[in-house]
Amino acid sequence: MPKIDLYRNVHMGQRARLFTLATELGAADITRGAAAAEQAERCLAMTRELREHADHEDTFIHRLLRERAPEAADALDAEHIRLDAAFTTLDEQARALPGTPAEALPEAQHALYLALNEVISAYLAHLHLEETVAMPALWQYAADTELGAVFTAFRASRSPEEALSDLRRMLPALPPAVRAAIMRGTVEAAPPPSAPASADGCTRTSPCRRPRRSKAGPDARPHAQGSRTHRGHPPPGRSHRPKTGPRTGLRTGPRAGRALNSGAAPGGMRGTNGHRQTGGSPCCEHY
Numbered sequence: 407m408p409k410i411d412l413y414r415n416v417h418m419g420q421r422a423r424l425f426t427l428a429t430e431l432g433a434a435d436i437t438r439g440a441a442a443a444e445q446a447e448r449c450l451a452m453t454r455e456l457r458e459h460a461d462h463e464d465t466f467i468h469r470l471l472r473e474r475a476p477e478a479a480d481a482l483d484a485e486h487i488r489l490d491a492a493f494t495t496l497d498e499q500a501r502a503l504p505g506t507p508a509e510a511l512p513e514a515q516h517a518l519y520l521a522l523n524e525v526i527s528a529y530l531a532h533l534h535l536e537e538t539v540a541m542p543a544l545w546q547y548a549a550d551t552e553l554g555a556v557f558t559a560f561r562a563s564r565s566p567e568e569a570l571s572d573l574r575r576m577l578p579a580l581p582p583a584v585r586a587a588i589m590r591g592t593v594e595a596a597p598p599p600s601a602p603a604s605a606d607g608c609t610r611t612s613p614c615r616r617p618r619r620s621k622a623g624p625d626a627r628p629h630a631q632g633s634r635t636h637r638g639h640p641p642p643g644r645s646h647r648p649k650t651g652p653r654t655g656l657r658t659g660p661r662a663g664r665a666l667n668s669g670a671a672p673g674g675m676r677g678t679n680g681h682r683q684t685g686g687s688p689c690c691e692h693y
């Protein structure tokens with residue numbers, strides 16, 4: 407049985423997106439239209455995400471780490487000085503970029519590129535420390551059940567939309583077998599869709615035979631809006647069978663990452679409102 411790794415998958419996703427951002431920022435035609443504002447916002451969104459990620463780790467992992475392996479926790483804390491300074495510099499330069507005069511834009515773009523690469527440099531060192539010092543310390547001093555509880559607590563804190571966003575960020579950077587395992591775990595953990603007989607007696611598997619009311623009538627709305635609001639009646643030409651996973655609506659094959667990354671509407675995930683993911687095998691665990 408694989409060890410529970412609290413950092414691995416999410417960090418792989420972060421590395422991939424940081425490298426992509428740096429490459430695309432470096433190559434951007436900053437003089438074009440809204441390119442400066444666009445690149446600036448991408449950098450600001452990245453530092454926001456990395457700060458949030460650090461907060462999650464502090465809340466869910468590093469308390470346990472400090473309790474069991476305080477030296478490792480101290481080592482992580484020491485990294486924050488360089489990291490925080492790098493984030494602040496990147497934020498400042500990103501905010502200034504859209505207001506930069508046209509003739510100064512190329513140099514400002516390169517300064518932002520250097521600031522982003524300093525963030526990447528500091529952040530890679532931080533990830534390496536978490537993965538090669540903190541995680542081994544947790545394997546040594548914490549039980550598997552405690553590490554599993556960390557995942558469970560983190561997942562319970564995420565809304566369905568946040569959980570989906572986590573998957574979109576992470577899955578494209580993972581090997582196909584791992585992506586598939588994560589998707590299987592997600593599908594298995596999702597509650598069944600709440601599709602009891604609806605008000606007019608229809609069910610998902612038993613299309614209603616009642617005559618359709620006029621769209622102009624006061625009760626016409628469910629039929630008029632098709633399968634999204636009335637699951638018993640798919641639009642003309644469509645079958646009842648979903649093209650995606652049986653419960654979450656997410657693809658489960660090796661192309662799952664691509665599907666998620668494309669921003670395709672994961673309709674089934676919306677059906678889990680109010681529910682949290684609680685299952686999954688250790689190889690599927692992620693932040």
Ligand SMILES: [Fe+2]
Pocket residue numbers: 413417459463533536
């Ligand atoms: Fe991390």
